[in-house]
Amino acid sequence: MVTSHNESGVAETSDQAVFRIRLETGDVLAGGALLAMAVTFWVLGADIDDGGGSGIGAADFPRGLALLLGIASFILLANGVRHVLGTRTGHLIEIGRPSRVIAGMLLMAAFAPAMRAFGYYPTMAFFLAAMLWIADCRRPLPLLAYVAGFLLFSRVVFETILSIPLP
Template sequence: MLKTCAASDALQEETSGLHVPLVWLEFAVGLILLGAAGYYMHGALMLPKPLNVHALGAGDFPIIIATGLLGALLLLLALSLVKIIKGVQTTVVSISRPLAISVGVLVLLGHAMSLETIGASVSTAVFAALIMLVSGERRPMPLLLIPLALTVGVYLVFSVALGVPFP
């Protein structure tokens, strides 16, 4: 009886969540990152050119980074396509909480978008608490203290240690 319960729990754990072959996950993530790298390259190309045409300017470094990133992503996509076409059997990746992960990504994007409007301190504290909630934390003291400590720590590193103004 005990083995049956354990076996049924293991079976339920194996069948719950999202199961994706690794090669398809690599391909999908590669496409998403390729779009993001293309957007980054577009922004890098909009940066002003150096006054000396023979010198590397500050705007050239993002172009170098974007070029390397695009090349690496195209290689990843090509390798993934070869694996898909050949029908190579890969491991299956199990994502047990796809909704929580998706909400977490949206919270992180919201944090990035709110930095300029509500300020870095408030945004970091609020969105750290939201990430903790999405991750399953429900105890009130950690939900209050950890975002506060994180915000103070980030402020100290940037403003005090590095001398960079914290918005």
């Protein structure tokens, strides 16, 4: 049984390779990769300067997200291992554009080191624009509006309302 999702509004591209894998194996691989990413974000989040004050600081947000990602990915990994060792579902998952998935994974892996090297705003602007491009948001005005809106939201919430400086 193959489970697939096809959005009729998405334009077809030359990236038509299809990658198929058993559901259980996919859960183990994805859970393990996401758990490794969560641990990486947790460790790299410790290097973010909090300003030396007590309370919530700039490092707490990425570390909080890393903790949530770690919990969710551990559950996914454990469920995949349970199915690999027990009764297999027989389902296949299909990734219709694997090169875009890999590009998104590489961007995610590069985000924390880039933020440390270049700061939050330039890194987030590039990261968000690149992820939107990968997701087929190719019109320049909406892409710029999304990026500008998110950066403005980040500034208002963290720096203005919460008084948490972003790196």
